[in-house]
Structure formats: structure tokens, C-alpha cells
Amino acid sequence: MTITPLNGGDAVITIHNIRLPIVEYRGHRVVTFAIIDQVHERPEGTAKRNFSDNRDRFRSGEDYFLIPKSEADGFRTFGIEVPNRGLTVLTEQGYLMVVKSLTDDLAWTVQRQLVNSYFRPQPFTVPQTRAEAMRLAADLEEQNEVLLLENKQQADTIASLESLFMTGETPTQFCKRLNGVNCSQVNSSLMRLGWIYNAATDENSKPRYRVASRVRDRFLTERPRKISAEGVESFIKYDLILLLDGACRLHQLYMKGDLTMKSKWDGRHTLAKYDGGDAQ
Structure with a gap:
């Protein structure tokens, strides 16, 4: 088996708040289409479609590998299933080719993190002199202080949201409390992010939104109810x-400006308490 789990098979890395297993295959760190869609917050199947549309440009053994079913056990240790037809995994070069069309701010951020932290981990250089050791200690202390500040800010935000969040509210109801958000476009934003999809088979009927599998029970869940009417x-x-x-x-998306805002928004980012109103 040529799949190499690093550090005893327990190595993971966090990319854009998502924990990923570190997997090597034939000397290359590799990722799946599902992983790419997840960290880039794209609808399921986006990366696979980009690959399929340009299949003749990808080189087997250089840009990607097709993992046979016979090697499924090695990948299963990382929570990755290999279907009977095989599993395509991408190297760094293949990954960069697949995401070439993704040019939003999130795409650039994720690409930089994946390349620098996942595909090209920086080796640790042992200091050779006392001065080098002191510089390294100072750099690590500065990085630690930055991380502590970022973690505190994130913890404060989460604590604030925990105190204001109401269990059972819909995304639209929550966004009604975010100053300036165009609530009529919330579901459109969730569609764009790949969180939900329209399960209606008739394009002329009202949308029937369902939660995408990659965010179900993580960001969103569903509550079924029967709709009956005469005739x-x-x-x-x-x-x-x-x-x-x-x-x-x-x-987070609201603070970054990634949600659709009202044309007359006053520019202030504030979160109001739940007022008991119904979501539409």
C-alpha cells in the first residue's frame, strides 16, 4: 500500500476552519473532489465537473491518480470511501488546474492555505546559533500572540452568538437580525454557497429547498411537515x-460582505436579539 498516513495516521490539518486528513499517495499529497468542494464552499460536484470538462488536459500520474477498489482499505482509515469504479485524487498541480476558474476572495485564501500548508509543508530548520534560536523564539512568541488574539476574538464572537442564537430558527429568520441583509435573497445566497438545492422537478413550481449533504447536521438541518390543500x-x-x-x-460571511445586502444599507454590521417574529 502506497498511501502514507503521517504521524501514525492521526495527522490532520485545518484549512478554512475545516479539518482535513493528510494523505499521501505515491509520494504526493493528494485531495479528493469532495474535499475541494468542501473547503471552497462550492456545490457538490463542482470540482468533478471542472475536471471532467478539461479531462484531456490532465495527465495521469502527474496531475491525478485513479485509486482502484483494491486499495480502498488504506483510504478508509481517513474516512474516504473508494467506489467500485475507483476514486480520482488530485496532486497539487491537478488541484490548481481544477480550481483555476474559482477567483473569488475565498478561493484565493483557500488556495494559498492548501498550497502552503498542505501540499508544501515548510520543513523545520534547527537553529545553529544562539542568535538564531532567540530569533526563532521571538517569532514563535509573536505568532502565538497573534493566534491567541484571533482565538479570543473568535471565541467572543461565538459566545455572543450563542447568547443570541435561537434554536429552531431558519436562516432567513436569523439573517433578519443582521442589519442590512436582503432577506429575500438569503436562500439564493445559500444556493450559491452550495448549502441548499432546489428539489422541485417542475421549473415553474415554487422552490422546494433541501439541505446539501456536505453541510447537513453541521450548518443546517431539516424539519419535514406535510402540506395538504383541497384539490x-x-x-x-x-x-x-x-x-x-x-x-x-x-x-462570518456577513462580516466579509458575502451576503446580498439591501441597497439602502447604512453600512453598520450589527446583530439584533431575537424578536419572536416568523421567518418567511
Whole structure:
């Protein structure tokens, strides 16, 4: 088996708040299409489609590998299943080719993190002199202080959201409390982020939103209810229910300007307490 779990198989790395296993195959660190969609917050199947659309440009053994079912056990230790038809994994070069069309701010941030931290981990250089050791200690202390500050700010934000978050509210209801958000566009934003999809088969009917598998029970969950009306065949409607981690992520997107805002927004980022109103 040529899959190499680093540090006894327990090595993970955090990219954009998502913990990923570190997997090597034939001397290359590799990622799956699902991992790319997850860290880039793209709809499921985006990376695979980009690969398929440009398949003739990718070189086997250089840009990607096709893992046979016979090697499934090695990947299963990382929580990665290999289907009967095999699993395509991408090297750094293949990954960069697949995400070439992703040019938003998040894409640039994730690409930099994956390349610098995952595909090209920096080797640790042992200081050779006392001066080098002191400089290294000072650098590490400065980095630690920055991380502590960032962690404190993140913890304060989460604590604030925990005190204001109401269990059972919908994404629209939560966003109604974010000053300036265009609440009529919340579901469109969630579609763009790949959090939900429209399960309606008739393009002329009202949307029937469902939670995408990659965020289900992490950012969102669903609550089914039966809809019945005279002269109309009854059906099951799934209400979108926001979870605390999803609220934290929506608040991050709000602060970064990634949600659709009202044209007359005053520019202030504030979060109001729950007022008991119903979400539409």
C-alpha cells in the first residue's frame, strides 16, 4: 500500500476552519473532489465537473491518480470511501488546474492555505546559533500572540452568538437580525454557497429547498411537515433549520460582505436579539 498516513495516521490539518486528513499517495499529497468542494464552499460536484470538462488536459500520474477498489482499505482509515469504479485524487498541480476558474476572495485564501500548508509543508530548520534560536523564539512568541488574539476574538464572537442564537430558527429568520441583509435573497445566497438545492422537478413550481449533504447536521438541518390543500396532492415540505455552527458561518460571511445586502444599507454590521417574529 502506497498511501502514507503521517504521524501514525492521526495527522490532520485545518484549512478554512475545516479539518482535513493528510494523505499521501505515491509520494504526493493528494485531495479528493469532495474535499475541494468542501473547503471552497462550492456545490457538490463542482470540482468533478471542472475536471471532467478539461479531462484531456490532465495527465495521469502527474496531475491525478485513479485509486482502484483494491486499495480502498488504506483510504478508509481517513474516512474516504473508494467506489467500485475507483476514486480520482488530485496532486497539487491537478488541484490548481481544477480550481483555476474559482477567483473569488475565498478561493484565493483557500488556495494559498492548501498550497502552503498542505501540499508544501515548510520543513523545520534547527537553529545553529544562539542568535538564531532567540530569533526563532521571538517569532514563535509573536505568532502565538497573534493566534491567541484571533482565538479570543473568535471565541467572543461565538459566545455572543450563542447568547443570541435561537434554536429552531431558519436562516432567513436569523439573517433578519443582521442589519442590512436582503432577506429575500438569503436562500439564493445559500444556493450559491452550495448549502441548499432546489428539489422541485417542475421549473415553474415554487422552490422546494433541501439541505446539501456536505453541510447537513453541521450548518443546517431539516424539519419535514406535510402540506395538504383541497384539490392539490399533498406533499412533504422541508423547513430549513439553522444550527449554531451555521449561524457562526453566516455571521462570518456577513462580516466579509458575502451576503446580498439591501441597497439602502447604512453600512453598520450589527446583530439584533431575537424578536419572536416568523421567518418567511
